[in-house]
Amino acid sequence: MNDSEQQSPRSFLWDNFFQRDPEKDILTLLRGVPMFEGLSRSDLKAIERILHRRKYHAGEYIFREGDPGLGMYIIEKGEVSIVAESRSTEITRLGKGEFFGEMSLFNERPRNASALAFEDTKLFGFFQPDLFGLLETRPRSGVKVVTQLARILAERLYKANTENARLASELSLKDYR
Amino acid sequence: MLTNTKILIVLLLLALAALLALTVYTIGAIVAMFLLAMLFAFVITPAVDWLESHGLHRTLASTLMFLLSLGAFAIVVYFLSPLIYDQVLTLQERVSFGEMRKSIPQLEDELLRNLSFLGVQKLGLTGKIESLVSTLFDNILNIASGLVGLVIFVVMTLISTFFLLKDGRKLKKSLIEIVPNQFFEMSMSILHKIDWSLGAYLRGILMDAFIIGLITTFAMWLLDVPNYILIGLVAAFANLVPYLGPPTAALTASTISVITLSTFAQVPLILITFALIRLLDDSIVQPLTISQSVKLHPLTIIFTILIGAQLFGLFGMLFAVPVAGVVKVIASELYFGLKRYRAVY
Structure with missing residues (x-):
């Protein structure tokens, strides 16, 4: 065991007697995810029950570009790199509490980018069958999640449209000159 | 290649x-x-x-x-x-x-008279039929x-x-948990689709059998056929066996009617009723209850029934086709799932 792995008496005491409740940690993490905003504690607990906890080693693919999409992931620990394989470029890098792949909750179209663990990473997977299951068994919670998702996607669409309009006007200005 | x-x-x-x-x-x-x-x-x-x-x-x-x-x-x-x-x-x-016991010797005499050119002296039909029927009922x-x-x-x-x-759900989640990361999403997608299709198929065939059993019981009661509940039950179970099931149920009903009433008077009406129930099943009940994608080829059905009968007798025959349907659902979902995830081309 190296120095960094050695446990101090204080952390031993902390871990064994004042250890934080892992469930509470998960609920705090979920509360920070925009699509779970406004959900009650019992709703969040219901969500937590249907989430799939996965561990990925550094460099391991979470999904690949072109795979059928099935759902989204929330980062519990570590970093995830979103890569456009076709262009061999990293689009973005995401950290704790951030999420990706949410478009796949609504359709199974092929993923338009790959996701791979940048370092050892822990994720929560939230998938389409589970969302539909939630809508059937807890419609109120399900509707809240879907509404938040719709809000997020609408915002993204608005931004994309604004960007499109800006680019179009720039192009037309160039043509004019 | x-x-x-x-x-x-x-x-x-x-x-x-x-x-x-x-x-x-x-x-x-x-x-x-x-x-x-x-x-x-x-x-x-x-x-x-x-x-x-x-x-x-x-x-x-x-x-x-x-x-x-x-x-x-x-x-x-x-x-x-x-x-x-x-x-x-x-x-x-x-x-x-x-x-019926009295009429069997008459039937035997008639057969012997007609088959005299074969040199047959005695058929012993009464004993044979009685032992056959007795074994059947003893089994039941x-x-x-x-x-x-x-x-x-x-x-x-x-x-x-x-x-x-x-x-x-917890069991399904635990099952998914042990799948390696590489196959995680694919397994989940396939498992979910199998679960959905299988549920729909099993609920469908059971609902179909239940409705046909109920209609048959009611029709036999209307026609005043004896043992109508038993016939309805036979029809419901026989409905699980395509092609062979409905004629078997019709034959059972006719046999019961002939044995009990010692006359063939009800047989034509019973056969027409069963044909109408078949028509109703094919045109209305089945399209509403069973997914068309699970339809099996007649040749597959015949071989499945034969294998079922060979392995597990009467029960094997009864459940062979539903089991084949289940296998087809699992296999096709597995195949399409693997294809979608490019595991097979």
Whole structure:
């Protein structure tokens, strides 16, 4: 065991007697995810029950570009790199509490980018069958999640449209000159 | 040309099939119990989901639906089993001592007269028919009287059903948890699709059998055919066997009518009624209940029935086609899933 792995008496005491409740940690993490905003504690607990906890080693693919999409992931620990394989470029890098792949909750179209663990990473997977299951068994919670998702996607669409309009006007200005 | 992945998948599927066959052969009763529990769970789950959606906790919803189903089953058994037992006994009595016994020697004389050119002296039809019928009924009554084994089987099936209802999702989640990351999404997608299609198929065939059983019972009661409940039950079970099932049920009804009433008067009407029920089933009931994608080729059905009969006798024959349907659902979802995830091309 190296120095960094050695446990101090204080952390031993902390871990064994004042250890934080892992469930509470998960609920705090979920509360920070925009699509779970406004959900009650019992709703969040219901969500937590249907989430799939996965561990990925550094460099391991979470999904690949072109795979059928099935759902989204929330980062519990570590970093995830979103890569456009076709262009061999990293689009973005995401950290704790951030999420990706949410478009796949609504359709199974092929993923338009790959996701791979940048370092050892822990994720929560939230998938389409589970969302539909939630809508059937807890419609109120399900509707809240879907509404938040719709809000997020609408915002993204608005931004994309604004960007499109800006680019179009720039192009037309160039043509004019 | 076959790729290595394809060969590996085919070998894996063959190994799985062999393992499954071996398991069924060695611990058939336990497998049957678990499959039956799964079947019940598939049928009851939508009701449990509905209760859960109305605010009931999963455990409470499962318990409630389980007790309700158990109550309904107990009521059906309580009222129906003495009736069926009675009808079987009456039928057996009629076959042994009724008019039919007198008419068999006449039929035998007629046959011998017509077949005199073959030099046949004696056919001994009375003894043969009586022993055949007696063996058949003894078998039915033996099944009914083998209560201890049956009770254990039923209790274990019910316990398994309850836990599948309550913890089915947790079990599925645990199953998914052990899948390596590389195949995680693919397995989840395939498992979900199998679950959905299988549920729809099993609920469909059971609903179809139930409706046909009910219609047949009502029609036979209207036609004043004796033992109409027994015939309805036979029709419901026979409906599980495509092509062969409905004619068998019609033949059973005709035979019961001829034996009991010693006349062929009801036979044409019975046959017409069964033909109409078949038509109704094909045109209205089946399209509403069973997914068309699970339709099996007639040749597959015939071979499946033969294999089922060879392995497990009458019960094998009855459940061969539904089991083949289940296998088809699993295989096709597995294949399309693997194809979508580019595991096979």
